[in-house]
Amino acid sequence: MWQTISYVSTANPSLTNSEINELFKFVKLNNDSQNITGILMYSDGNFFQVLEGEKDLIQDLFEKILLDSRHYDVIKIFDRKIPNSSFSTYHSSFKVLGQKYNHKELQHFLKEEESYNPDNYKNISYLANKFMKLL
Numbered sequence: 001m002w003q004t005i006s007y008v009s010t011a012n013p014s015l016t017n018s019e020i021n022e023l024f025k026f027v028k029l030n031n032d033s034q035n036i037t038g039i040l041m042y043s044d045g046n047f048f049q050v051l052e053g054e055k056d057l058i059q060d061l062f063e064k065i066l067l068d069s070r071h072y073d074v075i076k077i078f079d080r081k082i083p084n085s086s087f088s089t090y091h092s093s094f095k096v097l098g099q100k101y102n103h104k105e106l107q108h109f110l111k112e113e114e115s116y117n118p119d120n121y122k123n124i125s126y127l128a129n130k131f132m133k134l135l
Ligand SMILES: Cc1cc2nc3c(=O)[nH]c(=O)nc-3n(C[C@H](O)[C@H](O)[C@H](O)COP(=O)(O)O)c2cc1C
Pocket: 009, 023, 026, 027, 030, 031, 040, 047, 049, 051, 061, 064, 065, 066, 068, 070, 071
């Protein structure tokens, strides 16, 4: 069974840029090693994340994320099952996007979502672009 969870949160104001970069590196390594896909974005003091993967992994990870003092006020956007058929090994690796990021990365992620996970795409494409100030 597959699961996807998305949320926005407020970064702890004491978090420095280098701590955010460290977090991004850790998240990318850890998620890629566990076949967790999705995206983590940071913009102007807020995080926006989409997690996709095996149900137990995603639920356990989200519990940990909720308790992490590097952010607070976590607001869930969605939390639902993904039909196995739509979740594909064609998905590329987990994406992390900070203040100075490549626009193409986000558009590439959204294009993949559109074909493999259309329900997520409908929910996040507008929000993700707004979040990164592209709309
Ligand atoms: C905004 C935010 C997003 C995070 N996303 C992930 C993630 O996608 N994957 C991950 O392994 N840890 C993520 N973490 C870190 C976890 O909260 C936790 O520190 C990490 O999983 C290590 O936990 P452990 O050493 O207790 O196993 C995130 C933390 C924050 C603040």
